[in-house]
Amino acid sequence: MPPTAVADYRQNAEANEVTVTTDTTLIYFSSVSENTRRFVEKLDVTAARIPVFATEPQLIATAPYVLLIPTYGGERGKRSILPQIMKFLGHEANRANLRGVIGAGNTNFGEYYCIAAKKIAAKCNVPVLYTFELMGTPEDVLNVNEGLETFWAPASHKKK
Amino acid sequence: MTEKIKLANKVEAINWNRIQDDKDVEVWNRLVNNFWLPEKIPLSNDIPSWGTLTEAEKLLTMRVFTGLTLLDTLQGTVGAVSLIPDALTPHEEAVYTNIAFMESVHAKSYSSIFSTLASTKEIDEAFRWSTENVNLQKKAQIIESYYHGEDPLKRKIASTLLESFLFYSGFYLPMHWSSHAKLTNTADLIRLIIRDEAVHGYYIGYKFQKGLEGASEERKQELKDYTFELMYELYENEVQYTHDLYDPVGLSEDVKKFLHYNANKALMNLGYEAMFPATVTDVSPAILAALSPNADENHDFFSGSGSSYVIGKAVNTEDEDWDF
Numbered sequence: 054m055p056p057t058a059v060a061d062y063r064q065n066a067e068a069n070e071v072t073v074t075t076d077t078t079l080i081y082f083s084s085v086s087e088n089t090r091r092f093v094e095k096l097d098v099t100a101a102r103i104p105v106f107a108t109e110p111q112l113i114a115t116a117p118y119v120l121l122i123p124t125y126g127g128e129r130g131k132r133s134i135l136p137q138i139m140k141f142l143g144h145e146a147n148r149a150n151l152r153g154v155i156g157a158g159n160t161n162f163g164e165y166y167c168i169a170a171k172k173i174a175a176k177c178n179v180p181v182l183y184t185f186e187l188m189g190t191p192e193d194v195l196n197v198n199e200g201l202e203t204f205w206a207p208a209s210h211k212k213k
Numbered sequence: 214m215t216e217k218i219k220l221a222n223k224v225e226a227i228n229w230n231r232i233q234d235d236k237d238v239e240v241w242n243r244l245v246n247n248f249w250l251p252e253k254i255p256l257s258n259d260i261p262s263w264g265t266l267t268e269a270e271k272l273l274t275m276r277v278f279t280g281l282t283l284l285d286t287l288q289g290t291v292g293a294v295s296l297i298p299d300a301l302t303p304h305e306e307a308v309y310t311n312i313a314f315m316e317s318v319h320a321k322s323y324s325s326i327f328s329t330l331a332s333t334k335e336i337d338e339a340f341r342w343s344t345e346n347v348n349l350q351k352k353a354q355i356i357e358s359y360y361h362g363e364d365p366l367k368r369k370i371a372s373t374l375l376e377s378f379l380f381y382s383g384f385y386l387p388m389h390w391s392s393h394a395k396l397t398n399t400a401d402l403i404r405l406i407i408r409d410e411a412v413h414g415y416y417i418g419y420k421f422q423k424g425l426e427g428a429s430e431e432r433k434q435e436l437k438d439y440t441f442e443l444m445y446e447l448y449e450n451e452v453q454y455t456h457d458l459y460d461p462v463g464l465s466e467d468v469k470k471f472l473h474y475n476a477n478k479a480l481m482n483l484g485y486e487a488m489f490p491a492t493v494t495d496v497s498p499a500i501l502a503a504l505s506p507n508a509d510e511n512h513d514f515f516s517g518s519g520s521s522y523v524i525g526k527a528v529n530t531e532d533e534d535w536d537f
Binding site: 084085086087088091125153159160161162163164166180181182183186187188190191192196197199200201203204 | 477504506
């Protein structure tokens, strides 16, 4: 992220920005290319979207949730986490309620496949639950639906 | 050819301080940051392992790379350039000029591989083969005919299928050699091309979808039908091309899985659902590992099959990525 963008997002995070709360168990980001949104729409769960534009109110999670995000890698995986996602995770409540990350990406990027999801999971000490490519195949939809259901079932809900 | 050259009708000074579509800047920056040249890859380190290939394997390798050279030449000189007149923003035009140049870099890098590994006679014979192989010529002709066609969105479909599907019968082979610890520097170079093609396919596919916005349902259906028809036509030819090349070394069936897997991704780049079911896209793990040589195992926490999962392992975050 260029220095000006870092400054901008810090300033915004500190300012009294407009927020909206959500208790959905899935929160996602999708750029204007809409690949990730298409995948999320095929799932059985309701999901909230992290705002694409700074003019939209910031999303605050009030309950445990799984984060689903794409990777946009710069060279060697740098700047792979988009500013909107960093801004969202800049809110303490959004980090505290995070339980796992699902990554969308493209294996053409080799070792940097889904690197943003892996970085966030490592930083926030939660697991990467699943990775899929682009807008996902029907098998991916099935796996994530079943996986999320099991993940949120009381028995397997270990953290906190 | 007496055909009139199609150029952009109107040119205005490009203002990078007034952006209509942020994707243009995002992709431009990404392409510029990804820029590379074949000279930075130590291809000559592959000479000893080239010597361990059989004559049939060497012939196959030369032919595969000549086929890829033809496609990159087509995309660099005709394909990406043909998209410029239809661009919605001046920055989109600039991105296509970057794509066109990079395709020419790709085409040239195969020559670097050839001159490192093979004799002039072998190189000339491979190029002669490329002009005579029916399936190779056919795929180039199919794509080229759409580049010369009148429909801007069909040009983008053809271009995305080339970038995201047609290269992969060729890309399979260096990944196969790499998984056997052969021609590993060549594989490093091909991985850079594979990465570039992903950005090209994503961007052209995205612009196709932007072009679809506001189109009538009838027009949307026409383009969807057209995409799948073209995919079938190319796929059929690609299967024959694959058998032609890979039957002598017994790899055709696995190459076809790789084709299915990438055909799905090409369709997704255009915003359509995957066409081939998982039962025919199960590419050999060795090939997938060769695509991502230093990556840890794919995460699949849900199925419990991913053995590599350890919280907090693997990735160092950098300040520029992460700063609360």
